[in-house]
Amino acid sequence: MERRYASHPNEVKQFDTDRLRQEFHIPTLFTADKLELVLTHEDRLIIGGAYPVKQDVKLETDLKELGVSFFLERREIGAINVGGPGTIIVDGTEYDLNTKDCLYVGMGSKEVIFRSKDADKPAKFYLNSAPAHKEFPTAKTTLGEADSSALGSIQNSNDRTIHRFIHADGIQSSQLVMGMTQLKTGNMWNTMPAHVHPRRMEAYMYFDLPEDSVVIHLMGEPTETRHIVMRNEEAVISPSWSIHSGVGTSNYTFIWGMAGDNKIYSDMDAVAMKDLR
Numbered sequence: 001m002e003r004r005y006a007s008h009p010n011e012v013k014q015f016d017t018d019r020l021r022q023e024f025h026i027p028t029l030f031t032a033d034k035l036e037l038v039l040t041h042e043d044r045l046i047i048g049g050a051y052p053v054k055q056d057v058k059l060e061t062d063l064k065e066l067g068v069s070f071f072l073e074r075r076e077i078g079a080i081n082v083g084g085p086g087t088i089i090v091d092g093t094e095y096d097l098n099t100k101d102c103l104y105v106g107m108g109s110k111e112v113i114f115r116s117k118d119a120d121k122p123a124k125f126y127l128n129s130a131p132a133h134k135e136f137p138t139a140k141t142t143l144g145e146a147d148s149s150a151l152g153s154i155q156n157s158n159d160r161t162i163h164r165f166i167h168a169d170g171i172q173s174s175q176l177v178m179g180m181t182q183l184k185t186g187n188m189w190n191t192m193p194a195h196v197h198p199r200r201m202e203a204y205m206y207f208d209l210p211e212d213s214v215v216i217h218l219m220g221e222p223t224e225t226r227h228i229v230m231r232n233e234e235a236v237i238s239p240s241w242s243i244h245s246g247v248g249t250s251n252y253t254f255i256w257g258m259a260g261d262n263k264i265y266s267d268m269d270a271v272a273m274k275d276l277r
């Protein structure tokens with residue numbers, strides 16, 4: 001499992017493009033028949049992807065890295081399917097996930113297997129796993145069942161729908177919060193005006209982005225912003241002191257996942273537009 005360390009904002013000010021990408025950008029999430037995992041020391045979130053094409057993919061890693069006897073012994077995980085129809089098998093129970101459905105798997109589950117229904121349209125499970133202290137039941141939410149609300153406007157190029165899956169008023173978890181935001185055609189901006197939440201880190205994964213499009217992802221302290229150019233199905237780590245916003249060269253969808261002190265989606269400190277630099 002790849003490891004990323006936590007960083008101090010004063011140090012990050014000095015980073016060039018390569019260093020910013022090394023620390024925060026996650027380019028490879030979906031490799032056929034493999035599990036990709038990156039553990040960040042920002043709240044110890046594991047960001048990854050399971051992409052079963054010809055064979056099942058199991059949730060496993062070198063257990064010495066987690067100091068436990070099975071992956072979810074002291075962790076929980078959220079999975080959102082961004083590919084074709086698939087199934088996640090948790091200790092023998094099958095959960096079918098269509099595109100954009102979400103499954104939460106609670107602490108204590110011993111075996112998690114990812115499977116595609118059709119090798120020609122394989123499932124792609126994007127994963128966020130956080131340390132857990134309490135067991136919550138494994139639960140599925142389809143896109144239709146999610147707690148969804150409209151945000152933004154065409155005038156601000158940010159007309160979008162926020163779908164909350166795992167949060168204080170949705171699927172219960174120890175600390176993981178997870179959902180997905182879909183931008184409507186002709187809308188390019190997410191999370192602007194920007195915010196920070198020093199109580200929680202966050203990771204974004206951009207997808208539904210055409211091959212030749214990019215998202216200019218903005219990070220950094222509000223008065224010290226930097227950018228990372230993102231392509232389809234790539235993730236980016238946002239430390240709790242950093243803004244996380246982006247503008248695409250076309251519209252896109254992204255999955256956001258958070259870990260930290262609370263699970264209150266609305267607990268954000270807005271950054272006034274006049275303060276951005």
Ligand SMILES: O=C[C@H](O)[C@@H](O)CC(=O)C(=O)O
Binds near residue numbers: 180181202244268
């Ligand atoms: O803390 C919450 C996250 O940053 C995202 O949910 C924001 C977002 O999806 C958006 O504004 O488009």
Ligand SMILES: [Zn+2]
Binds near residue numbers: 195196244268
């Ligand atoms: Zn946020």
